[in-house]
Amino acid sequence: MKSTQGAPDATGIGLRLPHLAEVVATRPQTGFLEIHPENFLANPHAAELLVELSHHYSISVHTVGISVGSAWGIDRRHLERLRTLVDRINPIFVSGHLAWSTYGSDYLNDLLPLPFNEEALDVATRHVREVQDFLGRPYLIENPASYVGLRSSTMTETEFLCELVNRTQCMLLCDVSNVYVSAHNMGFDAREYLNSLPADAIAELHLGGYTPEEDPANPGGELLIDTHAAAIADPAWALFAYAIRHFGQKPTLIEWDNNIPAFAALVAEAASADDIVSIAMEAHCAAAG
């Protein structure tokens, strides 16, 4: 796989359909734009506008429907449609999730947990290779936000990801907020998790908001839900600063999918990320000597 090219320095913003016309009309400054291709593949008008934007912005394509963890295999029709879009906009990244969402012909519209064991690793390896071979470019795999795990796991999530990288030469999209959410929900140390990831394989970082609610599994406790419906919380910002100090500067994306605020609010949140990167990079460079 060739390496990803032209990675931007400034923080990018997840472009959702409610902001599309505004972004086309006003061309706001941002590091890059990231889209869910599933929102554009069935919408020729939106795809046309996206192609126009691709002449002015670096675009990252973040899939939600590729389902590399599905025992039933990859939906080839969806993959073909994805390639058509990728060929039109030549994105800087194409990414997806360490999860599954299809069973037979049913698409379950959620990112569902995998057991971290050899069989699932074989399945994910086969499918990541298939996606990369078909698209002719590296695929970035994002760590999930977890609420439940499976007892049949025989390795940790980071061991699974490291081995997936070794076997497929895929890259990683580290969702820092997901690390925070999963660490809180599943009871592991978020910084140790980040320390366990191969820094060289990390091509992009994500930051999104979560929503706390009462934990039904632990009465009186709190569960964090990866809703992308709120501002990035302070603990996630702190973990992001740690990630930059640890990994160095990586293209970073702010994402909202629900209760989406005005585009200017996303720009402001991206600027906050840039400020944190500046400060954290001083520490990173100092530590690197």
Added chain:
Amino acid sequence: MLRLAEVQSLVRVGIITGEISRLAPLLLGGRYPERRFAIHERNYETSLVAALVTKFPATVWLTGSRFVTEAAHSFVREYPPQAPCIAEYGRTFPRFLSSCPGADRTPYLHDFAELEWHVGRVAIAVDEAAISLHELSSVSADALLDAGFTLQSGFCYVRTSWPVDELMKLYLKDSAPDHFSIDALDVWLELRGARGEFDINRLDAAQYAFRKSISDGRSLGAAAESALLVDAGFDPGQALAALVAAGLVTALQVRRNKS
């Protein structure tokens, strides 16, 4: 230990039906992990119900939010999406909606929701370059009869048994008269849309038969035959010229003459 496919089968059943008795012992996460699994069930249901309700705002206007929302909750459990592009989900929702308890009070509900589905589809189309009358005139009359035509993708032909286009126009004008009566009436509609705009036009039965046949990929000769069966005075040449002149035809496929 269960195979991955078996685990995923149990997860699928849990998400769609809520039945997790076999899945629960396999889960980890807190003292009662099976209760957390409800988050995935909720994600599936709420996202798809919201997608359907958002896709049928005029139907919500007509019948009320509660009716459509309750139907959507049932629909997503009976008919999971078959592809990841959720914008394409709900093609059969109008039929499902019209079979729900209480739908018989609105006999035109299916036709109205179906019209809304098609409007949503054509409105996001993109116009392509159209062929000119000059290109048409370069084809011999015999070859033309056997030719097929491709129309702009933002076209749709809908026949309904109720004048639901009038209702749709009321919705689009955001007006609700004190009294509106609707009687069964055969209506032939042409929907045309592109880049966020759309029009709904009535056609006469012969024009509808002609354009629908062309749209379905039938030859000019076959389309003319369909229209002439409805109206012996129909002029296929004029009808074709009107289609082309309006920029509705994007390609002409001349089939080779049989020897």
